[in-house]
Amino acid sequence: MLLWGVGDFLIQKTVRRVGDFETLLWINLIAGLFLIPFVIKDLPLIFLGSNLISLILMTIVDLFYGFFLFRAYDEGKLSVVEVVMLGELPVTIVLGLIFFQETLNISQILVIIMIILGVLLISRTKGTWLDKVKEIFTGK
DSSP states (O other): OHHHHHHHHHHHHHHHHHOHHHHHHHHHHHHHHHHHHHHGGGGGGGGSTTHHHHHHHHHHHHHHHHHHHHHHHHHSOHHHHHHHHTTHHHHHHHHHHHHSOOOOOHHHHHHHHHHHHHHHHHHOOSSOHHHHHHHHHHOO
């Protein structure tokens, strides 16, 4: 978690210095080159059946997500952007429950609630975090 936070901080600094598209390009290029040795044997499987279509669709979604995330890092405060990104957690949980028939026990539900509340409390400053989100999107 600590390294994730440091990574987001460094991404925000880079986005503000060189731009969002360039940062997204370099991160994906470096990650791709680093990960290729782990999947080199499986690369021919990409061209079988619907794998290529799925890969293209996931790539497009990921590029849009990355672009808008980096725009948010460029325009907003990191503490506010991270709270908005917290919406990813419940969406991921619901998708897991629907598509993978995953189940949650009471302790997992409590941990998820504590994480959400913790991030909301940490990111709270003078105004409410909702005011800051409105500020990012309206520019006021």
